Structures are given as C-alpha cells and as structure tokens.
Amino acid sequence: xKISTIQELLDAEVICCEEDLSRHVYSACGSDxxxxxxxxxxxxxxxxxxxxxxxxVRTAEMMDMNCIVFVRSKMPTAEMVELAKESNIVIMATKxxxxxxCGILYSNGLVGNRVKSV
Amino acid sequence: MxxxxxxxxxxxxxxxxxxxxxxxxxxxxxxxxxxxPDIIRRVSIAMYEGEINMVIHAxxxxxxxxxxxEEIVISLRDHGPGIKDIDQAMQEGFSTxxxxxxxxxxxxxxxxxxxxRYTDHMEIRSExxxxxxxxxxxxxx
Numbered sequence: 001x002k003i004s005t006i007q008e009l010l011d012a013e014v015i016c017c018e019e020d021l022s023r024h025v026y027s028a029c030g031s032d033x034x035x036x037x038x039x040x041x042x043x044x045x046x047x048x049x050x051x052x053x054x055x056x057v058r059t060a061e062m063m064d065m066n067c068i069v070f071v072r073s074k075m076p077t078a079e080m081v082e083l084a085k086e087s088n089i090v091i092m093a094t095k096x097x098x099x100x101x102c103g104i105l106y107s108n109g110l111v112g113n114r115v116k117s118v
Numbered sequence: 119m120x121x122x123x124x125x126x127x128x129x130x131x132x133x134x135x136x137x138x139x140x141x142x143x144x145x146x147x148x149x150x151x152x153x154x155p156d157i158i159r160r161v162s163i164a165m166y167e168g169e170i171n172m173v174i175h176a177x178x179x180x181x182x183x184x185x186x187x188e189e190i191v192i193s194l195r196d197h198g199p200g201i202k203d204i205d206q207a208m209q210e211g212f213s214t215x216x217x218x219x220x221x222x223x224x225x226x227x228x229x230x231x232x233x234x235r236y237t238d239h240m241e242i243r244s245e246x247x248x249x250x251x252x253x254x255x256x257x258x259x
Contacts, residue, residue: 033220035228038163039235051223055170058138059223062145062162064155079135 001025001110003067003090006046009104012069012092016081020090023066028110030071030102034059046110048101050074057083057091066090071098123151124184129169131178134222141166144183151185157256160236161190164254167229168194174219175199176250192237192254200246208234 004021007014014021023044030048031037037047037059046067047060052074060068061083067090070076075093076084084091094101106112125147127140145162153161165181172179176198184191201207208230215225234240237254244250 032223033226033228034223035167035226035232038167038232039228049223053222054135055138055223058142058166062138062141062159062166064159 001105001108003046005108006067006069006105006110007092009108010069010092010094010096010101012094015076015091015093016085017088017090020066020088023090025065025067025110028102028105028112029065030098032098037063040112046105048098048105050098052076052080054080054083056080057087057089060084060089061087067092069094069101071096071101122184122186124182127181127183129172129178129181131173131176134173137170137173138166140181141169147183148185148190153185153190153258157190157258161192161256164233164236164256165192165194167232168192168252168254170224171229172196172198174215174224179249186258188257188259189238190256190258192252192256194252194254195249197249200248201242201244201250202246204242204244 003023025044025046027042027045029037029040032049032051034055045065047065048069050071057080070093073095141162144165148158176196179196182193206212210231211227213225213227219225238257239255241253
C-alpha cells in the first residue's frame, strides 16, 4: 500500500518527509510498547502508535520502517521530527484512535505479520 | 575484510532520550561495510534492546561490536544491580521495569527475548550487585 493511500484512508496530516508519500509499505504494526514492535521483523512497514518520545523514531529506524502514524491526534516533538527526517521516515498524525486506524488499514488490505518465536 | 574491526561505545545511563545512539551508529558502520540489510537489522535491534536495558536498569554501560569475516559479536557490559534469575528474565512478558519506564514504551518483558530472537547465540553472565555481561553473536557465513 502506498503511504499516500494510508494518509487518505486515515485522513492524516503529514508532518515530515512528504516527498516520500509515493513509497510503499507491506505490513503494519500498532502498539504503544516499543519492545512489542521490535519483536516483529519486517521492513517497509508502517508503525501506528499513541506513544510520543524519541524512542518511537529510533524503533522505527532499527526496524527499517518508513512511516509512523501517530493516532489520537498525538503530535511528535521537534526533536522527533528531526530524527525522522535524518532517516527519511514519513511522520503523519490522525485524529482516529488506534483500533479504528488499524481496522481501516487492515480492511483495505494491509495485514500484519507473524512474530518469530524465541 | 581480513582483520577484525571493533567499534566501542559508552552508553550514557542518565538520558533516556539519547538511548539508542550507539545502535544508530552501528547500523551506519555496518552499512558502510556492505553487510546485508537483514543482518544489519538483526544486529541493530539486538543492540538497541541491550542499550535500552543498560539505560533503564543499570545506569548505562559499555558496548563493543566486533566484525570479522565469520560473525558479528556484540558485547555489552554494565555495573548495574545484576539479574536475579536469568531463566525468568528470558521469559516473554517478565519485567522488573518501573511503571515510568512502561509509560515510555519499554518494560514489556521483551528485551532479552528479542535479543535472543535476532541473534544466533546469546550468553548472559550476571552477578547480583556487580553487573551484567551479555555477548551476542550473529553469523555471517
């Protein structure tokens, strides 16, 4: 799914890296716990979260994710935006809640992925 | 690459915001060495989890990443409180992190399991009141 499609589906505001909206994501992960996110290994994914701190961007960077969507109208700090720009990670914010945002993306064909067992 | 390359990092335990900087640098270094993206991701995530653990549990520490023809070795050392029961700490969902840490998105009890998940070998040596040494290996061949 194109990142621009995610933006349209979630009626999201683009915060940074608008030039990368034509890139694709192939899976998604919705969580406020970054270690749960790190248990998934999938690149070119979108992260949906209501957590706002620098480690959200670092987590996405470690996972080679190329888009973060903040739900419930949460807004990233200026420092987070700078970190995201350095790594070409698109940041968007939507008024939708986590459950609804994930449901919309899932029902439009963006499915999650399995976690490898330890 | 005929000789081993080692990158050393001091992990600052006082600043949660900057935690992960060493892992970001390792990722950049491994890219420059032409290591495959899949291996880089595994090493970066394992090191990042270790770095976060050192910051939230041990007040920081040191990290060395050594790259040879055969493998990448990540060594983490701290002088924190140590791990009381390593088997218990390896269980997904078990955590001794504070509620404050959970509000920051960590402390879900996934750190050590994730480090094991993404590496080919992991060894933990820990002594209560003295600290913890963790060595992780990722095979390149």
